[in-house]
Amino acid sequence: MIELKNISYQYQNGEQVLDDFNLTLEPGDKIGLVGPNGSGKTTLFKIIMGLLAPDEGEVIIFDQPREKEEDFIEVRERVGFMFQDSDDLLFCPTVEEDLAFGPLNLGKSKEEAKEIVQETLKLIGMEGFEKKVSYRLSGGQKRMIAFGAILAMQTEVLLLDEPFSGLDEDAIERMVGILNDTDRSYIIVSHNGELIERVTNKLYYMNE
Amino acid sequence: MHISEGVLSAPVLLTGAAATATGTAVALRQLDNEDIPQVAIVSAALFVGNLIHIPLGPTSVHLILNAMAGILLGWKAFPAFLVAFLLQSILFQFGGLTALGVNVAMVSIPAVVCHYLFKIVTKRDEEGIKRLGVAGFICGAVGIALAAIFLMLALSFTDGSLEEMGRAILVANIPLAIIEALLTSLCLVFLQKVKPEVFTEFQDGAQSLQRRGRL
């Protein structure tokens, strides 16, 4: 579904982050991406989503080479990317609107969107939060809602950038349960080796 | 630097509202939906910046940062201040509603002036960080001085008896002009050293993201 071939990326300030990197995600793959801070995991996700363009290499997603901005519109509709910082993801006044933002963009009607909101809240165990104000939630609650916002898009692939950080044990268990139950493919970044082991079936290591 | 509700005469209020409407209309034409988060964030930063007390001898002053806003946003300073002031008016009644147009125009027109002034002063040599500091100093001072002059004019045109007060406010704003000049200058140098992209990218808006990301 996702194929990265010989990707190199350098930031404007000259920092070489990725050098000849390869990765393949097949249907059913649950990939754990491990590596020290600053090794380029977030950068890699941004390249997959078309937010950054690699200096060299090929990005092939859903069997199509992706180069131009237009190529990535479809990618963004079919791949959900959960940002490392939930404050970047949640920007609506209420939880309900934040969860509905993606579905509405994908052309769902208001009724469908509201239904998805309800299902998602139930799935992540946060029923009754729809009218709560997003910015007033706790860090962990925000992260759960951000996770929900990505799930609500009902994409085939998920990219999860450190989704567990700041969650209590209860929430972690819920997230692990959801990940184990889903048949979507995903790539997940986490520094928690034990959790990675529980939710993935493949590992990629990145070094500096 | 706000004029309270209920002070100014109808012609002055209308002039201010018209100026703000025009400036905002020009800015909105430049503003794509994709640029909204970016302008919003500067507007929010201005909102917060306006609440910072800077000590001045035994008292303190509130920053306005209109030169900074103008340098970064150009004409988009109009909607940025419009929204910031509207929100301040709703949250804690600074600036009011009928005086909103005057208050926004008072700081935004100087902001746009500073925008062009900054371009003129910095154009000639690109890398000169000293020149950037000087440009910042001039803009910071001009931004406040012009705003204070507008305030004085708004008061004098309302009624002759307010002229004295207007002049007193103008004089009282001289220290603020110096502080803003200093801060704008230091702040621009800081931005140039830490993240020079901000200068160009605020101008180009979201397109620059796409241009740099994918071509």
Add this chain to the structure above:
Amino acid sequence: MININQGFAQGSSWVHQLDPRIKIITIFLLATVLAVGESIVMLLQALVFSSFLILSAKLDLKEVGKRLMVVNFFILGIWLFVPLTYPGEALFQVGPLSFSIPGVIYATKITLRSNAIMLGIIALLSTSTVSSLMQAMRYLYIPEKIVYLFFFVYRYVHVIWKEFNRLHDSMLMRGFKSETSLHSYRSYAYLIGMLIIRSYDRSRRVYEAMLCRGFRGEFHNLDELSFSSRDLKIFSGILFFISWIIIVEKGVFLV
């Protein structure tokens, strides 16, 4: 310091429940009439009306008073100057200073106007949540871009406020003292610069996150507003009152 949360928006009075569109139209009409109004009788009636709204909204009067004080700071300046500079018959004289009667009347009018409008804004706008006001603006033909700008600004004011406090606290932890010195001003300049950079980075990430959720420059809204019959009754009452003060202003009944 300053409370950027909407303390007054919580409440269940009829003022709180009034349709936000009605609130916006009311305050707009009221403020306009008051801003150009000259009749002291009319201004007094409007002040009573605004105070009535404040009382009906059951707001914490102490807090309302505090906010009014801040607003009246500028008005105090008017009182310091206008009675002295306004030409006219002297009310009384202190040494070389003469306080004119028309000056005092003029300053009184400004005070009444200003406070009546401010109380109106507190009663009508501060009692609505920002998201309900935003929704109302959409119905009232406010340009879409302004509404969304407003929406993002409100959202990010909180984030940046927190960011500011984090940075400021860490400065204080390292022994920073706010004073009139170049070092202090430079620190503030850096603080503001850092605030701009962080805000800027965040705005980019927010935009990227929106793109990743299928955003293509068009916003969709979820809820719709609808008037209740009580809203309409209250609105007719308000329109009646505003017509009344216009009549008073025009002096139709005054001999």
